[in-house]
Structure formats: C-alpha cells, structure tokens
Amino acid sequence: MNKKITIYSENPFYDKSLKTRHMKATIFKMVTLSSLLFSLGFLIFFLSDIVIKGLPAFQQTYIQVDVTYNEKTVKSTRKAVNKEYRRLVSRSWLRTIPQQVIDNPNLMNTKIKLWILADDQVDQYLKGHHHNLKPKYIQSVDNLVKNNATKLRFNIIFFTRGDSKIPEYAGIKSAVIGSILTLIVTMVVAFPIAVMTAIYLEEFAADNLWTQFIEININNLAAIPSILFGLLGLAVFINLFGLPRSSPLVGGLTLAIMTLPIIIISSRAALRSVPDNIRQAGYGLGLTKIQVVKDHVFPLAFPGVMTGSIIGLAQAMGETAPLIIIGMVAFIPDSPNSIMQAATVMPAQIFTWAGMPERAYVEKTAAGIMVLLTILISLNAMAIYLRKKFEVKW
Amino acid sequence: MLFKTSRNQYTENILKLLLIIAATISIITTFAILFSIIFEAIEFFEMRSFWYFITGTEWSPGIEDSKFGAVPIFAGTFMITIIAMLIAVPIGLCSAIYMSEYASHTIRNLLKPMLEILAGIPTVVYGFFAALTIAPLIVELCEYFNLEASFNSALACGIVMGIMIIPVISSLSDDVIRAVPDSQRRASLALGMNMGETIVAVVLPAAMPGIISATLLGLSKALGETMIVVMAAGLRANLTWNPLDDMTTVTVRIVDALVGDHAFDSPDTLSAFALGLVLFVVTLLLNVISLTLIRKFKQKYKVNTL
Structure with missing residues (x-):
C-alpha cells in the first residue's frame, strides 16, 4: 500500500483529485441507475397492487340453500329462501324466480337445494375483505361454511353482463x-x-x-x-x-x-x-x-x-x-x-x-x-x- | 401512352385536392377547439366579471349568490403540478441518462419497453391507484408523524402524476441525449475527463434545449391531466400552502361543472369554458416554446429522428 502511494507521488502526471473525481462519477452513475430502478420498481409495485386487488373478482361466492317455488314465492320472491339465509343470496337472483317458473313450469310447488349466487357482502366476508354483515348473518354464513354449502366459482357474470347497481351482478x-x-x-x-x-x-x-x-x-x-x-x-x-x-x-x-x-x-x-x-x-x-x-x-x-x-x-x-x-x-x-x-x-x-x-x-x-x-x-x-x-x- | 396523360392528370389533381383537404382538417380542428371554447367563455364573461375571475379568491358555484374567483383553483393546479415536476424531472432525466449513456444494448432493449408500458397505462388507472393506494398510505404515514392529511391530499395526486410524467420526460430526453454527436464525448474523454464529468459538463449542456423542451411538454401534460385529479383530488376550491390539504384543479372544476344537470347557458356550466380557455392558452404557450426549442436543437445537430 505504502509503495503504491510513493509511485503515484513520483508521477508528475498524477492528479491528486483523481480519486474523488472517480468516486463522484461512480456516485453519479449509481444515482441515474437508482432512478431508473425506481421507475421499474414502481411499475412492479403498481401492477402487483392492481393484480392483488383485482384477482379475487374473477371468482364469486355461491351458497347452497333450499329454494321453495310456489304461488306465494313467485309473487314475493324474498320468501323463496329460508328466513335465515334470505339476506345472503343475491337480490338479482331472486328477481329471476318468476321467469324461471315460466321457463320451466315443473318447478312450481317444489322445494329444491340449489347453488345460488351469494350477496356481495357475503362474498366480501368470505374473501376476508371489509364487509357490513350483521352478526346474526355472519353466524348463518359460518354455518353454511361448516356444512360445505359455500364455494367459489369462476365469475362468468363479470364477462357476460353489463353494469348493475347490485355489485355481484355487475359486468364489463x-x-x-x-x-x-x-x-x-x-x-x-x-x-x-x-x-x-x-x-x-x-x-x-x-x-x-x-x-x-x-x-x-x-x-x-x-x-x-x-x-x-x-x-x-x-x-x-x-x-x-x-x-x-x-x-x-x-x-x-x-x-x-x-x-x-x-x-x-x-x-x-x-x-x-x-x-x-x-x-x-x-x-x-x-x-x-x-x-x-x-x-x-x-x-x-x-x-x-x-x-x-x-x-x-x-x-x-x-x-x-x-x-x-x-x-x-x-x-x-x-x-x-x-x-x-x-x-x-x-x-x-x-x-x-x-x-x-x-x-x-x-x-x-x-x-x-x-x-x-x-x-x-x-x-x-x-x-x-x-x-x-x-x-x-x- | 400519350393519350392517357390527360386522364391521369385529371385523377392526379383530384387526388391531390383530397390530400390537401385532409391536411387542412388538422387546422380546422385547432380553430374549432379555440372558437368553441372562446365563444362560450365570452358568454360567461358577459355574465360575470373577468377581473374577479382572475383575481377573486372565492369559487362557489351552484348557490344563489355564486362567485367565480379562480385564484384558489389556479393555486391547487400549481401546487399539484409542482409536486409532480419535482418527482418527474430528476427521475425522468436520470433514467434517460442511464439508458442512453451507461446501459448496454441488451439492457436498453429490455428497459425501453418497460418505460413504454408505464407510458401506455391509461390515466384512469393511475387515478384509481392514487385514490385507493397512495392517498391512504400518505394519511397513515402522516398519522405516524402526528400530521393531519386529507384523503384527497394534493401530495398524493402530485406523486402519482409525477410518476405518470416520468416516461414523457425520459423518452424525449433519451432521444435528445443520444442525438448529441459522439465526437463531443470522445473529445472530452480524450482530454482526461471521466464518464460522469463528460456527461455533466459536455453532453447535458449540449442536450439542454431538448431537455427543457421535454420538461415543458411534461409540464403541459401535468397541467392538463384530468383523471388522476378528478379521482384523487378534492372538489373544494381551497387556498392553502399545505400539500397535505385537499386542493382542486382547473380540470377537476371543468369536469364537475359539465357532468351536473345544470342548464347549458347557466354561469355554472359556462365557467368550465372560461377555465378551459385558460388551460388552452397556457398549454398552447408551453407547447409552442417546447416545439421551437426542439426544432432549434434539430437544426443545430442535423438530426431527423426526433
């Protein structure tokens, strides 16, 4: 180490500021590189943020409940589903009950177990997001989960329907x-x-x-x-x-x-x-x-x-x-x-x-x-x- | 062959005329924009004072005694734009320097498309990101330091807008820096300057007109940016120096005035055109200066690729 310094000091062309100059150049290069990396890092952060937020939307919760088809439930569709689960199924699905009976008259006066699109609040609750479900409904959702009566399906509605004020029925x-x-x-x-x-x-x-x-x-x-x-x-x-x-x-x-x-x-x-x-x-x-x-x-x-x-x-x-x-x-x-x-x-x-x-x-x-x-x-x-x-x- | 000449001449002339008409459409468009905005703006200034518009500090449309003083709106626009430029200029410029001076050919070919993706992201997406990710993040950070930040803070908009403008500045600066002739770099290196010194002392000064032009273009983009601020900035015309507070911008007020159910000839609606006129004049000025600078640069170094 000592030897090196003596060589430099003997060299008439040796510029003492060279070391700092090179350091400055290296720092400059690092600064430019890091700003480029910042842009790329942002791009990755941004895309992953969107994907993490958006990916759950491609699946939707369905719940299995008993549906009653009779004169009364065609008129007031809310009553087709047991009171306990009434708020858990999608309102937009209930609205299709009269049409279902017209399409298939055999359904009249029957009671069947069906997989039905769940309300958006149930969906959000099961996906672990923020939700406004009341405690008693949380209880019934938990019951459904215990009985294996909930499942996530690919969200076909998102691609086959237009906009809706009912979140689970909104599509692009x-x-x-x-x-x-x-x-x-x-x-x-x-x-x-x-x-x-x-x-x-x-x-x-x-x-x-x-x-x-x-x-x-x-x-x-x-x-x-x-x-x-x-x-x-x-x-x-x-x-x-x-x-x-x-x-x-x-x-x-x-x-x-x-x-x-x-x-x-x-x-x-x-x-x-x-x-x-x-x-x-x-x-x-x-x-x-x-x-x-x-x-x-x-x-x-x-x-x-x-x-x-x-x-x-x-x-x-x-x-x-x-x-x-x-x-x-x-x-x-x-x-x-x-x-x-x-x-x-x-x-x-x-x-x-x-x-x-x-x-x-x-x-x-x-x-x-x-x-x-x-x-x-x-x-x-x-x-x-x-x-x-x-x-x-x- | 000779007898066909006159027919050829005829079609030739017609086609040429069609081409000229097409070229004139761009001019018509500019003037259509200008006049459609000016006429409505004049109608607005017939109802409300022009002087109060540019000096008044209260903007309260929609109520009986509505006031249209645009100073707080300009202040908000200014604040958000400055935050955006503080982020975009250094990062965009440094990225351009790295890509044009240091990066190897392979890395460059890999990085350039990435920045192009960043440039191709629609602004509504940035707006969603600003409103749902960055703004809450800033509020949380500020709580940690015992500061109070609004969910519609100017800072969140500014940061995201800055990131949006990075590719605008970096891609144009990159082209300009690459257009500086290599002989200048070699001369500097031959004199014993190292790479960093060469860039700072030789390349950047030579590319300066182009870099300023890129900055002005970015500035004009920031001023006219709509979706980010509509989704993440406030609606309230708020005159403040605090970037953590909510502020509104010219574009937010334009959108707000035109999506409501007001009658078209009410001052509430027409105020949008008065603000639009200001936006048009300012961005036009910035664009013209920017284009003149880049033209001078092109003539100096005789490049055609810009």
Whole structure:
C-alpha cells in the first residue's frame, strides 16, 4: 500500500483529485441507475397492487340453500329462501324466480337445494375483505361454511353482463361493446384522414410557410390536454350538430380528432424512412407522382403506418377525460347495438365503479383495469412486433 | 401512352385536392377547439366579471349568490403540478441518462419497453391507484408523524402524476441525449475527463434545449391531466400552502361543472369554458416554446429522428 502511494507521488502526471473525481462519477452513475430502478420498481409495485386487488373478482361466492317455488314465492320472491339465509343470496337472483317458473313450469310447488349466487357482502366476508354483515348473518354464513354449502366459482357474470347497481351482478360486457363501437368510429374517421395528411405533407407539400403552419399545428394538437377535446365535442358535435349525447358516434368523433396527430406523426416518419432512390426509379420509368406514392412508397411505409395506428388506437382506448365531458359515463346496463345509442366505454366504466361506495366494486374496478391493461399491453406488443418484423434496413 | 396523360392528370389533381383537404382538417380542428371554447367563455364573461375571475379568491358555484374567483383553483393546479415536476424531472432525466449513456444494448432493449408500458397505462388507472393506494398510505404515514392529511391530499395526486410524467420526460430526453454527436464525448474523454464529468459538463449542456423542451411538454401534460385529479383530488376550491390539504384543479372544476344537470347557458356550466380557455392558452404557450426549442436543437445537430 505504502509503495503504491510513493509511485503515484513520483508521477508528475498524477492528479491528486483523481480519486474523488472517480468516486463522484461512480456516485453519479449509481444515482441515474437508482432512478431508473425506481421507475421499474414502481411499475412492479403498481401492477402487483392492481393484480392483488383485482384477482379475487374473477371468482364469486355461491351458497347452497333450499329454494321453495310456489304461488306465494313467485309473487314475493324474498320468501323463496329460508328466513335465515334470505339476506345472503343475491337480490338479482331472486328477481329471476318468476321467469324461471315460466321457463320451466315443473318447478312450481317444489322445494329444491340449489347453488345460488351469494350477496356481495357475503362474498366480501368470505374473501376476508371489509364487509357490513350483521352478526346474526355472519353466524348463518359460518354455518353454511361448516356444512360445505359455500364455494367459489369462476365469475362468468363479470364477462357476460353489463353494469348493475347490485355489485355481484355487475359486468364489463356493455362497456367492452361500447368501447368497440366507439373505436370503430374513431379508426374509420381518423385513419384515412391521418394517412392522407401524412402523404400530403411528406410527398407533395412544398416547404413553405403554410406547410410549416400545418406542421406546428399538428405537433401542437398532439400535446393539447385531452379534456379540451371533450369541450370541443360538447360544443360542436352535441350543441351545434345536435348529435345524441353519450353516443359512441360523438365519442368516436372526439377521439378521432385526438388520435389524428398521433397517426399523422408516425405515418410521416414511416414515409420519410423510404429512401429517395425508390421514388427516383419510379420517375425514371415515367410514373406520375401519385403512381409512385400509391404503388411504391406507401406499400413500403405501410408497416410503419400500421404501428402508429395501433399505438393511436391503444391511446384512444384508454382515454377517459373527453368522454366524461360528452356524457359517456352514464349507467348503461344493456349493451348498445348502434352508434347512436347511449353507451359507456371501459375506462369510463372503471371510473364509475371507482366512485361506488360498496367495497365489492373495488375488486370489480381492479378487475376491469386488469382486462383493460391486458388489451392495451397486447396492442402495444403487437405494434412493437410489427415494427420489428417489417423493419427494413435500407 | 400519350393519350392517357390527360386522364391521369385529371385523377392526379383530384387526388391531390383530397390530400390537401385532409391536411387542412388538422387546422380546422385547432380553430374549432379555440372558437368553441372562446365563444362560450365570452358568454360567461358577459355574465360575470373577468377581473374577479382572475383575481377573486372565492369559487362557489351552484348557490344563489355564486362567485367565480379562480385564484384558489389556479393555486391547487400549481401546487399539484409542482409536486409532480419535482418527482418527474430528476427521475425522468436520470433514467434517460442511464439508458442512453451507461446501459448496454441488451439492457436498453429490455428497459425501453418497460418505460413504454408505464407510458401506455391509461390515466384512469393511475387515478384509481392514487385514490385507493397512495392517498391512504400518505394519511397513515402522516398519522405516524402526528400530521393531519386529507384523503384527497394534493401530495398524493402530485406523486402519482409525477410518476405518470416520468416516461414523457425520459423518452424525449433519451432521444435528445443520444442525438448529441459522439465526437463531443470522445473529445472530452480524450482530454482526461471521466464518464460522469463528460456527461455533466459536455453532453447535458449540449442536450439542454431538448431537455427543457421535454420538461415543458411534461409540464403541459401535468397541467392538463384530468383523471388522476378528478379521482384523487378534492372538489373544494381551497387556498392553502399545505400539500397535505385537499386542493382542486382547473380540470377537476371543468369536469364537475359539465357532468351536473345544470342548464347549458347557466354561469355554472359556462365557467368550465372560461377555465378551459385558460388551460388552452397556457398549454398552447408551453407547447409552442417546447416545439421551437426542439426544432432549434434539430437544426443545430442535423438530426431527423426526433
């Protein structure tokens, strides 16, 4: 150790501050690394938090109780179940009793043991979450558990039903259909306009003030807060044109305007990456400008255009703020079947559920988020895959 | 072939016209947004004083003697945005530095998609997370230190919003830092500077316009962010310096004014457009400055990839 120091001190080029300088550099590197790790750590914490909250929602409690079918219970369905268990079964299931008797008249005047969807409070109690069950009902639930008369089943209702004020009967189906209708409108409107704008700006427009103005405009549109598009949708599409409020048509148009700049910017980048000699060769063979673009440049840029469109689609799918403004957060129990009907979309459904007071909606919200994130991440993965697969090195 | 030329010319012109019309739509959109907001805002200012709107400290819509002084709303927006930027700028910038300067090719290819996932998460999801996980966490932490925090604290919103903006800042900064020519790094290293010194003294100053541009873009995103604050921030227009207190923002008030069942021409509803106008003007200004800076940077280093 001593020897080393003497060597250094004899060396005329030895910089005494070198050690601290290197230490500082190492610390700097560690700081940058740790901030990156922080972001990733947050991502993991965040995703696991959502999954832990949402996973229980994919299973639902069913309880086995005796159900009596007779004149009296068809009229007042509450009485179909023994008093002790009356509050434990789902109210929405009881409501289906008259329909069950109509569908199957043999049921009349019978008493059978059935597996019935449990009330959300029972569900939450058995999953160990916060619940408002009264002590006497807790007693009867415990009895059921003792007799093996409770079980968890896969929650099919969540995927096959629309929204409901009864938590155990609420599903995401109408929101998914609303999302699909809205996004179809969005893409039908945004894709052609965006691609045409990109082609014009990249292939035809001269670099003059007007073009620069359009360019600045598009870049600026991409950065405008999304809620302002909602104000536009409300003022123009609903108040001026009189289109129906809460409809996928208005939502789709509003999102289309928002998605336009995203698709334009990525399509332009794709067109720009097509080398000029392709165009020169086309002109050399006597093709017109339109022919060169249509038959040669655009097909080569198409994978890039698709990637940009998918990313734009994913963004439109997760957008909520402008849709709240135009009223797409309404309570929609039935799936819409046209673009003029009132509808809701997945993120708006998540927002609605997040505001519900019942604890059961927390897991529904998280489960809805899991469904939405799965779709979004697969869309993005598809975009990345397309980019990798069709990427051409010129 | 010659006789087809005139027909070709004809279709050519029509197609070209179509392309021009498509390109003009973006301009129409911007002006449509501007005018639809301005007209309604003017209607609002015909009913209520503009001066009180920008200097008044009481915001109480919906009651008989309603008052529209937006100062507490601006203060809340400001507070939440500052908290968000305090988190997003250092972390986003440092992540970008690590990814562009230190990380190997493999690690970079692994990390970049992760940050892209973070960027692709819908804001409503962040809002749920802020309201149900971070806000209660902050309340508990504060109880531990004998402080009183609101369940709608500005701090919780700010933290989650900051995390939301990290990828905005890091991805743009990453591109900018990578665009700084390698010759500058090599020159610095050849003079005996180590890697850390080179980054601080050479690379970052060169990339500064781009980094400022990324920050401004993040700032404009924070100001206009809606879902996180609608779900996790308060509704009450509260003028305070305490980040643990509940505060409201411009976007929260816009949403609140428009989801209710008010008549469209009442000042309660129209106040949303007045707030929207302020938001539009401020974000437009930030965006234009940001875009000009990045353009200058591009011209200086002759890069096309940004």
